[in-house]
Amino acid sequence: MANKGPAYGLSREVQSKIDKKYDAELEERLVAWIRAQCGEEVGAPEEGKTGFQNWLKDGCVLSHLINSLYGANPKPIKKVASSGMAFKQMEQISQFLGAAERYGVTKTDMFQTVDLWEGKDLAAVQRTLMALGSLAVTKDDGCYQGDPSWFHKKSQENRRDFSDEQLKEGQSVIGLQMGTNKGASQAGMTGYGRPRQIL
Template structure:
């Protein structure tokens, strides 16, 4: 996270444990699978955990993914917008989750 300083003590141990579990090969497999589901091309993120998280953060990639899994013309998420406003990002992620549950 950009807003946080260095971790110490237990926080540092948890952070290191999480970083050890992160698999860059699985990241690349997921990116490839997600992008093959698009009807439109949105590009690939730079390698790395934080870049991958930022790529998914605003919900546009997730909404494009769920639309790509449905037949052409039957996209469940009608309006997809890239936004830096947190409530718009949460709204898009919420739309993705609702469709995924169905």
């Protein structure tokens, strides 16, 4: 990867807006969850955005995280190995993203590999990890470690089955959303085009 120089003009403004979305408090919560989920062997990042990026950049911490959410089931990422080569690190991140999608994280909540590896949009990385944590809390399969209040539960399907008789009863009721014409009259209305007489 070639090193890029400083951004100017519109590029700088866009990058500045993206950087402002990064949440330092959320970083602390995510680090605490990852360490609770994976154990102390994943270490801890240096404080700040760059430390957070460098901690996750090789993809190993992310791979351990997604593997820990599968419990006794077969692990989605078979080989987790640290490497100094850029393409190996990016491949490890891509494997995490694929496993997270299979776990249930939607495509719209996913970050791109370069968002993390090049540090382009670390707020997107935070969004992905938040979505993953929310799914883990919602599944409640015993694999989630940490404080459940760190993430909100996602809404779940609440299917209802009505009998044909109940459905027919519902068709005969006129809901208040339809409105009412009781008490409506045209008393005091004037014809079109004529001014209203105020005495």
